[in-house]
Amino acid sequence: MTTEYRRILLDGNAVDVRRDGDTLVAGDGRTVAIADATHLPPVAPSKIVCVHLNYSSRVEEMMTTLPPAPTYFHKPVSALNAHESAVVRPQGCKWLNYEGEIAIVIGRTARNISPQEAGDYIRGYSIGNDYGLHDFRDTDSGSMLRVKGADTLCPIGPGIVEGWDFRDKRIRTLVNGEVRQDGNTREMKWDMHYLVADIARTITLQPGDVLMSGTPAISRTVYPGDVVEVEVEGLGTLRNHIVEGPTPIRSDVGAQPTESEEVLSTAQGGDWEFRGIRKPDLSNTH
Known part of the structure; x- marks a missing residue:
């Protein structure tokens, strides 16, 4: 139930x-x-912790192997966004990618617990979209702060579902009604309970905190005017639309957007040179 x-x-x-x-x-x-x-947003977390790689299809797509244990990054809570809200791509940026995920919502203060105990500390689950602004992938020494931390890049919702079993559940991402990602939680190397217990070894998790559990293969670029939906079996559908921000990235301070081979290969897939990349139109305002 x-x-x-x-x-x-x-x-x-x-x-x-x-x-x-x-x-x-x-x-x-x-x-x-x-x-x-x-x-x-259905929750007000003190922190949002995200796992880098977890789904086998994504690992294969990235042509890499998993480390012995999960690695993580942090999205600031100022990136939080909601169901049916706009995701803003700043002017001067091109490579905004979706990543459909399942969000774990903590229900009780958790510290130094085992994976077998972790389920008792989870309130429920929601849907998340871990958007990444890959124009900044060459900066921040791999911390992903500006790639994943810009305002609006963490929609969560539409709600929190309590009593949901995460095992063997389908997860899909659609862009303008076309399926782009299609995976299953069976692909996860580390399940929800493991992730919670791993983080709680050294970081106290408070009620409302969110852990993003990874994305399947085929994270690709979206553009102003696109509608992005993440569907998870038993959790519903998280829907957002992409808009262009009203002002450009300032050029008088900080690292500027780049378009290196790493940026392009991450945004468009490892074989981007052979795909015939859709060229972004920075004047696109539809």
Whole structure:
């Protein structure tokens, strides 16, 4: 038995609601149709931790091998975004990629726990899209801060589903209705419980914290005007649209966007030279 909770803007206030079919029900009895709701991120984490590689199809696509244990990076909480909201590609950047993922939401303070205990510390699961701005891949010494940390690049939602079993679940990403990613949690080298226990060895996980559990193969570039949906069996669909930011990246400070071979190969796949890359149009405003 699963139960889904969302967070929406209701009469000007941020309100937690429970899903009942196509209706969202607030604690005081007010209701709103899902189609009419303005969604907010369903959780307010103190930290967002992401695993680099976990799905076998992605490992094969990247033509690499997994390390003996997971490696991670951090997305700032200022990157949080919501279901049906805009993901902003800054002016002057070209290589914005989607990565459909399952988000683990912590329910109890967790520190120094075993994988066998980890399930008791998980509140539930949501859908995430770990967008990456690969124009900055040549900077930050591999920390991924500017690649993965820009504002709006971490939509999560539409809700948190409690009581969901992550085993053997399908995950797909669609762009403008066309399937781009199609994977299954069977591909994961390290499951949800392992990831939680691994991080909690040295970093205290607080209620609401989010762990992003990895993406399958075929992360590719999206453009202003595109609609991106991540579907997870039993969790629903997270939908966002891409827009171009109103101002360009400042050129008078900091590292500038680059278009190296690493940037292109990551954004378009390892065999990008042979694919006939879709050339981005920086004047695209549709």
